[in-house]
Amino acid sequence: MAKDFSKGALHGVPIALGYLSVSFGFGIQAVRAGLSPLTATIISALNLTSAGQAAGVNIIAAGGTLIEMILVQLTINIRYSLMAISLSQKLDGKFSMPHRLAASYGITDEIFAVCSAQKEPLTPAYMYGMILAAFMGWVSGTALGAAAGELLPYSVSSAMGIVLYGMFLAIIIPPARKQFSVLITVAAAALISIFFRYILTAVSSGFAVIVSAITAAGLAAAVFPVKEEESE
Amino acid sequence: MSIALYIGVMAGVTYLVRSVPFTFFGKKIKSRFFRSFLYYIPYAVLSAMTIPAIFYSTGNIITAAAGTVVALLFSYFGLPLIVVALSASAAAFITGLFL
Numbered sequence: 001m002a003k004d005f006s007k008g009a010l011h012g013v014p015i016a017l018g019y020l021s022v023s024f025g026f027g028i029q030a031v032r033a034g035l036s037p038l039t040a041t042i043i044s045a046l047n048l049t050s051a052g053q054a055a056g057v058n059i060i061a062a063g064g065t066l067i068e069m070i071l072v073q074l075t076i077n078i079r080y081s082l083m084a085i086s087l088s089q090k091l092d093g094k095f096s097m098p099h100r101l102a103a104s105y106g107i108t109d110e111i112f113a114v115c116s117a118q119k120e121p122l123t124p125a126y127m128y129g130m131i132l133a134a135f136m137g138w139v140s141g142t143a144l145g146a147a148a149g150e151l152l153p154y155s156v157s158s159a160m161g162i163v164l165y166g167m168f169l170a171i172i173i174p175p176a177r178k179q180f181s182v183l184i185t186v187a188a189a190a191l192i193s194i195f196f197r198y199i200l201t202a203v204s205s206g207f208a209v210i211v212s213a214i215t216a217a218g219l220a221a222a223v224f225p226v227k228e229e230e231s232e
Numbered sequence: 233m234s235i236a237l238y239i240g241v242m243a244g245v246t247y248l249v250r251s252v253p254f255t256f257f258g259k260k261i262k263s264r265f266f267r268s269f270l271y272y273i274p275y276a277v278l279s280a281m282t283i284p285a286i287f288y289s290t291g292n293i294i295t296a297a298a299g300t301v302v303a304l305l306f307s308y309f310g311l312p313l314i315v316v317a318l319s320a321s322a323a324a325f326i327t328g329l330f331l
Contacts, residue, residue, distance in 0.1 A: 014314035021321075039235060046243035056242040066241050073245040079277060080246075084254035086270040089261060097255060104254035105247060109281065114313075116274045158291045159299075159325035165286040166303040166320030168278045173307035175275065182275050189276040190283035197284050212280035213273060220276070221268035 001125050008129025015110045015130070016137030018167055021160030022050055023138045024152075027145025029054060033061035037146035044142035048108055048135065052076045079210055083112040092121040099124040106131030110164065113171045181224035189216035290324045294331060299324035 023044055030040035035057065047053050055072050058064075084107050088100075095103075103124055111130055115122055176183040189212050196208035203211070261267050286303075290296040303320035311319075 014312075014317060017314065018317060035235070039239070043239055043242070046239065047246045049246060052242070052246055056238070060235060060238045066237070069238060069241050070245050073242055074249065077246050077249045080250045081253045082273055083277070084250055084252075085257050086273055088254055088257040089267075089270060100255040101251055104251035107250045107254060109277070113274060113278055155325060155328050159295065159321050159328060161289040161291065162286065162296060162299040162303075162324050163317045163321045165282050165289050166299065166317035167313050168282045169286075169300075169303045169320075170307040170311070170313045170316035172275050172278050172282075173304065174310050177308060182272070185272045185275045186279040189279035193280040194284050209277065209280045213276035216276040216280070217269050217272035220272040221265050224268070225264050226268045226271045 001123075004123045004125035005129040008126035008131075009133045010129075011114050012111070012130035012133025014167060015108075015114065016133045018110065018164040019134055019137035020141040020144075021157070021163050023141030024145035024157065025161070026050065026053055026057075027142040027147070030057050030142070031146045033057050035060070035146075037143060040146040041139060041143045045135070045139050048106060048138055049077060049080075075204060075210075079109075079213070080107050080112075082210075082213070083107055083109075083116075087112060087115055087122065090116070090118075090121055092123040094123050103127045103131065106134065108134065110134065110167065113168065117171060181220055181226075184224070185216050185220040188219055189213055192216060290328075292328065292331065295324040295327040298327035 026044065027037070027040050030043065031037060035043075040057075043053055043056070047056070052073050055076055056069060059069050059072060084104060087107065091100075106127065111127075111134055114130065115127065118126075172182075172186050176186045192212040192215055193208060196203050196212065200208075261270070286300050287293050287296045290299065299320040302323040303316050306316045306319055
């Protein structure tokens with residue numbers, strides 16, 4: 001139990017460091033949009049997500065409607081539903097309903113990525129450890145950025161913007177090198193995503209990610225169905 | 233409208249999107265296609281999120297490209313996540329010094 005928790009927390013350290021830099025930027029953005037540092041920090045603590053929060057703050061600043069808020073959050077964050085279903089398939093028997101309700105709060109892109117790369121079934125303690133580490137990075141980064149964002153030199157804060165993407169590449173490249181089907185999945189998703197970015201530009205970035213991922217994973221599943229043991 | 237209401241709605245939607253499928257999708261999925269789909273979805277999501285967004289992540293496409301090359305090389309050789317992530321950032325920073 002305690003061992004799983006500290007293992008999760010340790011695996012969460014790179015996530016926390018990445019979040020620290022990204023949420024720093026969110027804190028700056030929220031204060032510029034007219035929110036207090038406390039409000040910005042509360043938003044980060046309640047949502048634990050980057051793109052959804054950035055869009056949410058823009059809606060608040062623009063005095064948008066609640067319907068708009070709901071639709072934007074659904075579109076940007078619906079990818080978490082796919083991730084949640086995927087993770088639900090590899091949960092340890094200890095994951096009772098209360099644990100599921102609690103741990104689901106912490107399903108983020110990065111936590112999902114690290115959790116799905118684990119060979120063993122996921123225990124609640126492991127996920128809680130990782131979520132706590134990520135939470136501390138995300139919330140403290142927001143508070144720092146909101147309170148003191150303008151103090152950091154631009155050369156440093158801008159270079160920090162690549163941290164999380166670097167981590168994503170570190171997760172997808174090694175399996176893509178070993179497994180042809182994963183390489184095809186990664187390449188197809190990237191190509192479709194590029195298509196949305198430069199050609200079908202009317203589609204929002206959150207929705208573009210969903211369509212790219214579902215199409216690429218669907219193609220891969222049809223062409224390269226996995227054997228029983230691979231999908232465990 | 234009060235800010236608390238906006239924040240409550242935002243947090244509520246975000247939580248439900250995560251918790252409903254995570255909590256009520258208890259059964260093991262039998263369909264081979266759907267199991268395969270779920271096996272590939274993490275790679276597809278991360279790839280679509282990274283490309284081409286990574287090239288705009290630093291506000292300068294040249295420093296971002298330098299960081300991307302370093303991240304690709306280091307992850308190809310299987311270095312740990314944090315090493316890849318921070319090296320990419322360091323490469324972008326150092327490249328920026330020369331621009």
